[in-house]
Amino acid sequence: MRRREFIGLVLWSAATFPQMEARAQQAVTVIGVLGSSTATDYGPMIAAFRKGLSEKGYFEGKNVGFEYAWADDHYDRLPALATKLIERRVSLILAAATPSALAAKSATSTIPIVFAIGGDPVRTGLVTSLNSPGGNVTGAAHINVDTAPKRLELLHELLPNRTSLGLLTNPANPLTASVESGVRAAAEVLGIRLTTFHASTDEEIEATFKSAAGSVAGMVIGTDPLFTSRAMALGAKSLEYKLPAIYQYRDFVAAGGTMSYGGDIKNSYYHAGMYAGRILNGEKPANLAVQLSTRLELLINLKATKALGLEPTPVLVGGADEVIE
Amino acid sequence: MPKPHRTLFVKYFFTLFIAVVFPLALGAMGEAWFGYREHRAHLTELLRTESRSAADRIQTFTDGIRDQLGWLVQFPWPDGQDEQHKIDAHRLLRQVPAISSVSLFDRVGVQRTMVSRLAINRIGEETNLPSDRAVAELRESVSKVWYGPVRYQRGSEPHMTIAVSGNRQANGFAIADVNLKLIWDVVTAIKIGETGEAFVIDDTGRLVAHPDISLVLRGDATASAFNRLRHDIAKSNSSATETKDIEGHPVVALVAEIPSLKWTVVVEQPAAEAFAPIRSSLWRSLLLVLIGTLIAIVLAYWLARRMSGPIRQLEEGAQLVGAGQFDHRVTISTGDELEQLAGRFNEMARELGLSKEKSDRINRLKRFLAPQIADLVERTGDDALLEGQRREVVAVFADLRGFTAFSNRTEPEIVMKVLGAYHEAVGAIIDRRGATLTNFAGDGLMLLVNAPVSCPDPALEALSLAIEMQSVVQSLVADWRKQGHRIGLGIGLAMGPATVGRIGYEGRLEYTAIGSTVNLASRLCSAAIDGQILVDAVVATAIDAKIPLQAMGAIAVKGYDQPVPVFTVAPSVIPKC
Numbered sequence: 001m002r003r004r005e006f007i008g009l010v011l012w013s014a015a016t017f018p019q020m021e022a023r024a025q026q027a028v029t030v031i032g033v034l035g036s037s038t039a040t041d042y043g044p045m046i047a048a049f050r051k052g053l054s055e056k057g058y059f060e061g062k063n064v065g066f067e068y069a070w071a072d073d074h075y076d077r078l079p080a081l082a083t084k085l086i087e088r089r090v091s092l093i094l095a096a097a098t099p100s101a102l103a104a105k106s107a108t109s110t111i112p113i114v115f116a117i118g119g120d121p122v123r124t125g126l127v128t129s130l131n132s133p134g135g136n137v138t139g140a141a142h143i144n145v146d147t148a149p150k151r152l153e154l155l156h157e158l159l160p161n162r163t164s165l166g167l168l169t170n171p172a173n174p175l176t177a178s179v180e181s182g183v184r185a186a187a188e189v190l191g192i193r194l195t196t197f198h199a200s201t202d203e204e205i206e207a208t209f210k211s212a213a214g215s216v217a218g219m220v221i222g223t224d225p226l227f228t229s230r231a232m233a234l235g236a237k238s239l240e241y242k243l244p245a246i247y248q249y250r251d252f253v254a255a256g257g258t259m260s261y262g263g264d265i266k267n268s269y270y271h272a273g274m275y276a277g278r279i280l281n282g283e284k285p286a287n288l289a290v291q292l293s294t295r296l297e298l299l300i301n302l303k304a305t306k307a308l309g310l311e312p313t314p315v316l317v318g319g320a321d322e323v324i325e
Numbered sequence: 326m327p328k329p330h331r332t333l334f335v336k337y338f339f340t341l342f343i344a345v346v347f348p349l350a351l352g353a354m355g356e357a358w359f360g361y362r363e364h365r366a367h368l369t370e371l372l373r374t375e376s377r378s379a380a381d382r383i384q385t386f387t388d389g390i391r392d393q394l395g396w397l398v399q400f401p402w403p404d405g406q407d408e409q410h411k412i413d414a415h416r417l418l419r420q421v422p423a424i425s426s427v428s429l430f431d432r433v434g435v436q437r438t439m440v441s442r443l444a445i446n447r448i449g450e451e452t453n454l455p456s457d458r459a460v461a462e463l464r465e466s467v468s469k470v471w472y473g474p475v476r477y478q479r480g481s482e483p484h485m486t487i488a489v490s491g492n493r494q495a496n497g498f499a500i501a502d503v504n505l506k507l508i509w510d511v512v513t514a515i516k517i518g519e520t521g522e523a524f525v526i527d528d529t530g531r532l533v534a535h536p537d538i539s540l541v542l543r544g545d546a547t548a549s550a551f552n553r554l555r556h557d558i559a560k561s562n563s564s565a566t567e568t569k570d571i572e573g574h575p576v577v578a579l580v581a582e583i584p585s586l587k588w589t590v591v592v593e594q595p596a597a598e599a600f601a602p603i604r605s606s607l608w609r610s611l612l613l614v615l616i617g618t619l620i621a622i623v624l625a626y627w628l629a630r631r632m633s634g635p636i637r638q639l640e641e642g643a644q645l646v647g648a649g650q651f652d653h654r655v656t657i658s659t660g661d662e663l664e665q666l667a668g669r670f671n672e673m674a675r676e677l678g679l680s681k682e683k684s685d686r687i688n689r690l691k692r693f694l695a696p697q698i699a700d701l702v703e704r705t706g707d708d709a710l711l712e713g714q715r716r717e718v719v720a721v722f723a724d725l726r727g728f729t730a731f732s733n734r735t736e737p738e739i740v741m742k743v744l745g746a747y748h749e750a751v752g753a754i755i756d757r758r759g760a761t762l763t764n765f766a767g768d769g770l771m772l773l774v775n776a777p778v779s780c781p782d783p784a785l786e787a788l789s790l791a792i793e794m795q796s797v798v799q800s801l802v803a804d805w806r807k808q809g810h811r812i813g814l815g816i817g818l819a820m821g822p823a824t825v826g827r828i829g830y831e832g833r834l835e836y837t838a839i840g841s842t843v844n845l846a847s848r849l850c851s852a853a854i855d856g857q858i859l860v861d862a863v864v865a866t867a868i869d870a871k872i873p874l875q876a877m878g879a880i881a882v883k884g885y886d887q888p889v890p891v892f893t894v895a896p897s898v899i900p901k902c
Contacts, residue, residue: 122479130481131544146443153445186445275539289481289542294506295422296442315412319419 028065029058029280032090034082034104035070036097041229042070045116048266049094052273058280071100073201073226075172078103086111092276095139096269097225098175101126105137112285113137116272118144118223118248118265119175121290130290140271140291142263144223144248147296148179149186151246151261154298155218156190157316158244158259158305162217166195168208170224179222205230209241218244218258228265231255244308253299253324258308260300263293297321333636337629345621346614353610364603368577368594369565372517376581376592379515379523383534383590384583386423386511390487390503391470393421397499398491402431407438411448414440423507425484430498434460437497459488459500472586475505475527477544482506483533506541508534521594526551528587547571555580555589567596635663642670651678689834694761694777701778710777711836713826718776719787719818719864720843721760722850723751723794725768726813735810743805743812744768750797758790763837769850773838776825784820784867788894791816791858792872796900799856813855819846820863841884848882849891858894865892873898 031053035042050060058064067088069081082103085093093113095101101115105126113136115126121141127133148167155165167183169176180196187194195216199205212219219238221227227234228249235255238245247253248262271291279285298316301324305312317323397413414427418440426441436457439447462471473486483505490498508525512534515523524535530552532541540547550571557568558580570576570593577600578593635657642655651674657667683703690699690711702710725747732740744767751770755762759780761773774790775783798814805812821842827834849859865874873895879888 130479131477131542132546149445150443189445287543289539289544291539291542292482294504294509315415319415321419 028063029091030065030067030088031276032067032069032085032088032093034078034085034093034095034100035068036075036078036099036225037070037073037229039068039070041231042096042225045096045266045269048269049116049273049276052270052275053277055274056277056281058277064280073229075099075103079107082107092279094272094276097228098124098223099173099225101137101139102174109136111136112279113139114272114276114279114285115139115141116265116268117141118228120145120178123178124175127290130292132286133288133290134286136285138275138285138288138290140268140275140293142248142265142268142293144262145175145179145182147248147262148220148222149182150296151220151248151259152183152186152192152194153190154259154261154316155220155244155246156192158246158310158312159217160313163191164193164195164216166197166212166216166219167222168197168199168205168212168219168227169222170200170226171198172200173224173226175223183220183222200226202230202233205234205237209237209243213241213243216243218246221245221247221252223248231257239304239307242308244305244310250299250322253301253304256301256304258301258304258310259298261296261298263296267293295321299324334629334633337632338625341625341628342621345624346618349614349617349621353614357607357610360606361603364600365565368599369579372565372577372579372592372594373581375515375517375521375523376579376590379512379525379592380581380583380590382511382515383508383525383588384585386508387472387487387503387586390421390423390501391489393417393424394427394487394489394499394501395469395491397427397429398489398496400491401493401495402429402437402497407448410438411440411446414438417501418442421501423503423505424501425504427499427501428457430457430460430500432495432497434464434498441502457488457500459486460498463488463490463498475531475533477531480544481542483531483541505533506538509536509538509541512536515592517592517594518598520598521592523590523592525583525588525590526555528589530555533588554578554591558591565599631659632663635659635667639663639667639670642674646674646677651675651681692835694836696756697759711827713824715822716776716825716838717783717821718823718825718838718842719774719783719820720823720838720846721772721774721787721791721816721818722846723770723772723791723814723816724850724853726815726855727811728768731810731812743810746801747798747814750801751794754790754793754797758786758793760787760790761836764835771837771843771847773825776823776838777836782867784818784864785871787818787820788858788860788864788868788872791818792894792899795856795858795894799899799901802855815850815853815855816858817846817849817851817853817860818858818864819843819849819861820867821845821861844884845882845889848880848889852880852891853893856896856899858899860892860894862890862892865890 033046053064060066067085067090069085071077071081078099086108090111093104093111095104095113095115098117098119101113101117102124104113115137116139119141120143121127121139122130126137127135152165167180169179184194197208197212199208221234227247231247231249231252232255234245234247235252235257238258239256244258246259246261247257248260249265250260253260275288278288298320299322300312300317300320303325397417410429414429417427418424426439426444428436429438431437459471459473469490471488475483475485478484485503485505486500487503488498488500490496512523512525513536517523522536525533527533530548531545532547532551535541554568554571558566558578565577565579567575567577575596576593577596578591581590583590638655638657642653645653653674654671655667657664687699687703690702694702755772761776763771763773774780774787780786795814795816802813819842821840823838823840823842825838827836829835845861849861853859859877860874868874874892875895877891877893879890881888
């Protein structure tokens with residue numbers, strides 16, 4: 001009887017072994033990362049995303065794999081990249097920035113998409129409402145777009161007597177229109193003459209700064225992944241060309257930019273990571289409400305203001321969440 | 326019909342088993358019940374503490390905002406001080422991250438300053454905005470603070486209005502829009518056990534704060550579910566309620582109110598964790614009961630065996646002893662009354678054995694001794710009496726004359742009847758006089774006097790016995806004659822030393838006398854005619870004329886060289902009955 005049992009056991013193991021192997025392969029889920037910019041520049045964001053993911057029990061290399069697709073600031077490549085990820089049969093797509101999110105949403109309506117964007121999720125059409133996204137898309141937003149008018153106001157606060165200010169946007173970004181209209185409206189209220197500058201490449205950015213330095217007193221940098229990836233360069237350029245500038249990214253201020261105001265980008269990616277983990281655990285994206293940044297932080301670089309010969313008001317300095325000296 | 330032994334065993338077994346298991350089970354159930362009640366009370370205490378603490382922390386949060394707002398309405402609102410107010414507002418926003426915008430109204434209720442984190446500030450405008458509801462409320466009420474209802478901005482983010490007024494109407498009003506997402510830190514920090522949590526809902530069920538902030542951001546979608554939960558818990562006023570959370574999982578929950586805000590803090594713990602201690606203690610109790618039951622079974626079995634075993638042994642013993650096996654002994658070494666009983670039983674068996682032996686002996690003796698002699702022998706216990714020895718005895722032989730011829734020609738029933746009458750008559754006399762009847766063969770019998778028990782005047786005794794016998798039988802003879810049977814009785818006596826003792830083999834022992842005296846008596850009997858008693862010279866000498874004897878000359882007897890003198894009893898001596 002025991003011999004028979006042993007043989008039976010051996011046969012059963014042999015029969016199920018291939019199945020077990022196949023199941024082992026399937027067990028590794030893959031997250032597709034669709035990035036508008038470059039891997040290196042968005043490295044810290046992806047790191048924040050991974051941290052959020054690990055909170056829900058998913059660790060890269062252990063039980064989840066990553067598949068990256070970067071557009072290198074060429075947003076027209078995004079639809080093809082999105083299709084490639086879908087063919088790869090990823091379990092979930094992380095859309096880094098608004099252009100990626102819009103491309104991913106058009107590409108699939110079944111694979112869950114988690115975004116981390118600066119735009120407004122409802123106004124860009126990604127979700128139907130913040131409280132119940134519906135469909136397969138949800139995520140976190142650091143509402144760059146909404147804070148852009150406020151950034152103009154802050155710049156105006158810094159340069160109270162100057163009425164000519166500039167706005168830098170990337171025309172390739174679908175968000176640009178809403179940014180420009182928002183800031184223009186604010187400029188009217190504040191009584192500012194606004195000049196809009198467009199740049200889609202590094203050379204164009206360089207050219208813009210060169211020409212803007214003479215014509216406007218300060219520059220509000222609009223929302224764009226390109227600008228985010230070039231944040232440090234932009235900060236350095238602001239100092240170089242002696243053009244006070246305000247953006248929404250700490251690295252910008254640390255590199256020499258004058259001020260930064262808005263929601264924390266990395267925080268959005270962290271929340272996106274937690275959402276990704278929850279979706280992989282079985283929750284539906286339609287039931288996960290969109291998270292907007294809770295805190296809006298003002299950073300000011302006093303070294304830069306000194307170099308630019310500016311004297312920020314006590315309100316500005318006192319109200320800053322972080323002062324870089 | 327003897328019933329199977331198992332009944333007693335089974336009775337004992339079940340009695341013992343139930344005696345152990347019943348209290349055990351009762352104890353376990355009692356412990357479980359009381360344990361559950363205690364645990365419920367403890368749970369209620371825990372949840373109450375946590376919920377009160379949570380409510381206090383939230384109260385502190387909103388009180389903090391109210392206090393900070395108070396800074397802005399300390400001084401009256403003079404005209405042209407808008408810049409100062411702007412600075413104050415900015416400082417407020419810096420100090421209180423939860424405030425997303427603050428509006429300052431003058432004493433008339435006109436908004437003069439609005440500083441926001443997101444919207445463009447409005448400084449020093451006399452905007453003709455409709456009078457804020459908050460201002461109206463503050464104006465009406467006595468308290469200096471007004472808490473607005475919870476509303477979801479863009480359907481998602483929870484906000485509320487907190488408005489304060491100063492100690493004078495002139496100070497104006499400060500109205501802050503509070504982003505309640507920042508209460509999340511307070512709520513997340515509240516830990517109930519491992520998996521328990523706390524959340525806050527307002528009086529319409531709208532979620533204000535929850536550890537899973539995405540649930541709050543769902544807006545009104547969850548309101549009805551939470552309202553139901555709140556009502557369920559409110560039903561059982563002061564103790565922890567077992568209910569289902571909004572996803573349908575069973576939880577234990579308790580609420581605490583924040584009266585100033587009309588909010589409710591709900592603390593809940595999943596039923597699995599809440600009752601885990603109870604469950605594990607129940608399992609423990611069950612295990613103990615199980616072990617106890619097993620022990621009870623073993624114990625009951627063993628004890629029942631111990632109790633019914635000896636009883637069974639006694640029963641078997643009684644059966645065997647009753648069947649005659651008197652040497653059977655029952656061994657019980659339980660060290661209690663049963664052992665005593667066994668001892669008594671064994672004694673009884675021994676006594677029975679002894680008594681049986683005794684009665685056997687008596688019966689053996691009675692075969693040839695007269696009953697009273699047999700008793701005497703038995704009483705004195707002197708077995709030596711039956712030992713072989715030489716004694717002076719009187720041997721008496723009696724024989725029916727003409728019996729053989731009679732038995733040949735008569736039917737057996739009559740022969741037996743005659744014999745029976747003869748024996749009965751003669752036997753009574755022998756028994757009365759205590760003579761030893763050694764044997765009777767057919768119509769002849771042999772008696773001994775003075776053996777095994779001595780008697781005072783053996784010759785006289787023997788002769789008197791013979792005379793009595795003859796007398797009684799003669800009357801029988803007369804009857805028989807009438808019936809046509811020619812039978813008579815002749816008796817012969819001789820006295821002298823003889824060897825007496827038991828002869829035969831085991832089981833068939835007889836007491837008898839051996840010697841020439843015996844022979845002589847037998848010869849004399851044969852020689853005696855019907856009605857005659859012949860005695861030898863020794864007897865005659867011993868009689869010594871107490872009974873008249875007649876000399877009959879001498880006869881030749883085998884074994885004797887000389888002819889032996891013979892005497893007869895005078896017929897007149899023999900009474901006629």
